[in-house]
Amino acid sequence: MANNPTMPPASADDNPLLFINQKPNVELQNQNRSRRFTGSSGRSINKELESEPINDYSSVISIDMLYSNGSSSNELTNYPLLLSFNNLSYSVKVGQKLLPDLPFFGSQDDVKKTKLLLDDISGVAREGEITAILGASGSSKTTLMDAIAGRISKQRLKGTVTLNGEVLGSKLLKIISAYVMQDDLLYSMLTIEETLMFSAEFRLPRSLSKEKKRKRVDALIDQLGLRSAAMTIIGDEQHRGVSGGERRRVSIGVDIIHDPILLFLDEPISGLDSTSAFNVVKVLKQIAKSGSIVIMSIHQPSHRILSLLDRLIFLSNGQAVCSEAPSNLSQFFGAFGHRIPENENQAEFALDLIRDLEDSPGGVSTLVEFNKSRQYSKRDLDEPKCELKDAIKASIVKGKLVTTGTASNDDIGSDLTSSVQTYANPFWIEMMILSKRLMINSRRMPELFVVRFATVFAAAVITAGLYWQLDNSPRGTQGE
Secondary structure (H helix, E strand, O other), X not given: OOOOXXXXXXXOOOOHHHXXXXXXXHHHHHHHHOOOOEOOOOOEOXXXXXXXXXXXXXXXXXXXXXXXXXXXXXXXXXXXXXXXXXXXXXXXXEOOOOOOOXXXXXXXXXXXXXXXXXXXXXXXXXXXXXXXXXXXXXXXXXXXXXXXXXXXXXXXXXXXXXXXXXXXXXXXXXXXXXXXXXXXXXXXXXXXXXXXXXXXXXXXXXXXXXXXXXXXXXXXXXXXXXXXXXXXXXXXXXXXXXXXXXXXHHHHHHHOOOOOOEEEEEOOOOOOOHHHHXXXXXXXXXXXXXXXXXXXXXXXXXXXXXXXXXEEEEEEOOEXXXXXXXXXXXXXXXXXXXXXXXXXXXXXXXXXXXXXXXXXXXXXXXXXXXXXXXXXXXXXXXOOOOOHHXXXXXHHHOOOOHHHOOOOOOOOOOOHHHHOOOOOOOHHHHHHHHHHHHHHHHHOOHHHHHHHHHHHHHHHHHHHHHOOOOOOOHXXXXXX
């Protein structure tokens, strides 16, 4: 395999954790000792590297074995990941029970109706790109993303989801992916740094020292652009804290602490102002460029946000009506017979046109068929360029998948699941982490702790009073 001169080797600039846990070349040790890593705010992430040699070569994953077959870093990093979903269809039973289950009245499935939520949807998502799923409310955006992320029962889901040509199993998908929910579920009295540190203690392997977990948190804070607010509490209605955009970025950080290959986000900019939404998508763009596949649902992007997206999938009643790059929307709809006017938001034009077609007698069937014909003509461009095992090797070289722990050369790739522990920490350590988090949050909100304690105490007194001094006589039993 020839080296690709256009692809630089993976460095600590891509992910500081890679350099921290990789044994440096002896000839370059002096250079590595004086190297500094700085985030977007200019703050040094690893100051001690300026004057001290790296003596701890225990790695998050064994990097040296990746080159045991003579492959260079350039070769491994030239393996792009390609996620494909083909002919996805999903239906559910709707309706209420009209009759009890009796032998002569048939099964209840005969009474219920079947609703098709996904109808033969196919598409691709590439490494380094953001794929956005657009559509009106009720168009099955979240359902499609859940189907790709493996969050839907496979008994009712038809079709396949593959990564570089290999079907994704549920265990492998859990290891290499992260799913960010629409709602922000954070402890209000914890700071951003504490929130991400608790996530690191939960999700990163226990073989990783606390110092290295903290360095991972520092690198993530800089990646999310939260350095200036790192020591600010999350806040709630009664306590002033971070802004809505910063809160959303913290939620993303909690789920990507292990630096996943696949990142799914459900309406990540919902409820945010234009500037905050743009900053969130900019962070997602940086995450994608670091070697991840980012898939998110979005309602109606602005022109600035649209410029950051790489691939759009428009849905209508569970059908894919357009799967194009933003730069190709004008050509797509022009070929369909509806030219997009100049200075018009192309995404808004597409959504308005789709809504008009839904209200027409013929519906969107013609647009669906037109989109399928366009995708069929490009099918040769959507073929994976390497095997999944090699692609995952390349991702690990770039510093992805911190949760993989130490593994051998044969464990990486399709057999990655066998080298990863089911739980990052034993039960008693998780209980200690949860108790510590609860105590910190309660100590900073004493009024809430007092109210909860008083409520529990009052309920205990009332319950005890009901059974106070009851005897075993019939009268006492009746009193019980």
